[in-house]
Amino acid sequence: MRVFVTGGSGLLGHRIVEELSRRGHEVIATYNRTSPRLGVDGVKWVRIDISDAVAIEDALLKARPDAVIHAAAYTDVDGCEVEKDRAWRVNVVATRSIVRACRVVKSYLIYISTDYVFDGSKGMYSESDIPSPINYYGLTKLVAEEIVKSSDLLYTIVRPSAIYGVGPGKANFATFVADRLMRGEEVPAVSDQYVSPTLNSALARAVAEIVEMRPMGVLHVAGNRMSRYEFAVALARALGANEGLIRRVSMESMRWKARRPRDSSLDTSRARELLSEKLVFDTESSIQLFVEEYRRWRGLCP
Numbered sequence: 001m002r003v004f005v006t007g008g009s010g011l012l013g014h015r016i017v018e019e020l021s022r023r024g025h026e027v028i029a030t031y032n033r034t035s036p037r038l039g040v041d042g043v044k045w046v047r048i049d050i051s052d053a054v055a056i057e058d059a060l061l062k063a064r065p066d067a068v069i070h071a072a073a074y075t076d077v078d079g080c081e082v083e084k085d086r087a088w089r090v091n092v093v094a095t096r097s098i099v100r101a102c103r104v105v106k107s108y109l110i111y112i113s114t115d116y117v118f119d120g121s122k123g124m125y126s127e128s129d130i131p132s133p134i135n136y137y138g139l140t141k142l143v144a145e146e147i148v149k150s151s152d153l154l155y156t157i158v159r160p161s162a163i164y165g166v167g168p169g170k171a172n173f174a175t176f177v178a179d180r181l182m183r184g185e186e187v188p189a190v191s192d193q194y195v196s197p198t199l200n201s202a203l204a205r206a207v208a209e210i211v212e213m214r215p216m217g218v219l220h221v222a223g224n225r226m227s228r229y230e231f232a233v234a235l236a237r238a239l240g241a242n243e244g245l246i247r248r249v250s251m252e253s254m255r256w257k258a259r260r261p262r263d264s265s266l267d268t269s270r271a272r273e274l275l276s277e278k279l280v281f282d283t284e285s286s287i288q289l290f291v292e293e294y295r296r297w298r299g300l301c302p
């Protein structure tokens with residue numbers, strides 16, 4: 001299958017590119033500011049600013065992919081609150097361009113959305129719960145979801161939560177925690193905010209299965225519910241590091257520009273039933289795999 005991946009240089013996107021290539025798919029992947037790591041077999045890289053409607057539509061019309069995985073986004077939650085115009089162009093306007101081109105070439109679309117479409121008052125959200133974002137990032141992702149839903153495309157909207165892992169892209173909590181623990185430094189970790197931490201490589205395998213089986217509608221694909229503090233402690237144990245270095249802090253003490261949902265954990269029952277790929281739902285096993293990937297990445301083991 002020919003698959004077009006936006007955001008191939010990101011924390012999740014690079015793993016999707018690797019996984020699709022490993023499965024023998026022809027991959028065309030985009031990057032913008034981060035030069036991609038070359039050397040993945042069968043991948044054609046194109047540099048595009050997806051907020052340039054002509055450029056992204058043209059690339060899709062030329063590529064005529066069977067499927068598009070739209071993983072690119074302006075993901076800095078505080079940045080989106082300040083640079084609202086950029087957030088709207090990258091997260092909303094670009095999604096509209098991609099949907100328009102997918103309709104022309106009759107391509108199936110996977111849109112990577114987020115748990116931040118929810119307000120966090122309830123937790124363990126299922127696909128039938130009504131989104132109600134409390135920050136601008138979440139709002140732009142929800143509007144993009146609505147653009148996808150109201151098109152006549154065959155689509156799947158995948159909602160992960162708190163993506164972590166090694167590689168390029170967004171700085172993430174797990175590598176921050178592991179780096180500090182390895183240096184013997186204290187790690188502040190919020191104990192009153194709950195998420196469903198999702199390993200990038202495990203999520204990429206699930207996304208590859210989704211592109212091959214095409215389940216329609218919205219799917220929550222994420223790990224188990226836990227606080228950032230609990231996640232940090234689990235990481236310390238898996239790394240064999242001193243968990244006493246982890247210090248509880250409250251959401252209130254964080255100097256965030258954007259509000260964060262208190263509990264945006266996801267109920268993944270629907271995806272668990274549909275997918276044969278199970279690692280992504282199991283945070284304990286995912287953390288074990290993360291530790292192996294982290295040690296290799298940091299050159300701590302062969």
Ligand SMILES: NC(=O)c1ccc[n+]([C@@H]2O[C@H](COP(=O)([O-])OP(=O)(O)OC[C@H]3O[C@@H](n4cnc5c(N)ncnc54)[C@H](OP(=O)(O)O)[C@@H]3O)[C@@H](O)[C@H]2O)c1
Nearest residue numbers: 007009010011012032033034049050072073162163169170
């Ligand atoms: N990280 C999380 O905790 C999390 C949680 C839930 C959902 N998600 C969603 O998962 C998806 C992937 O997130 P991620 O963590 O992998 O993000 P990331 O590491 O920040 O990567 C974002 C990707 O989008 C690309 N991008 C940003 N602006 C662009 C533009 N104007 N034109 C072209 N490409 C652009 C970046 O390219 P360059 O770097 O080359 O510029 C990069 O490849 C996003 O849709 C995000 O909303 C993330």
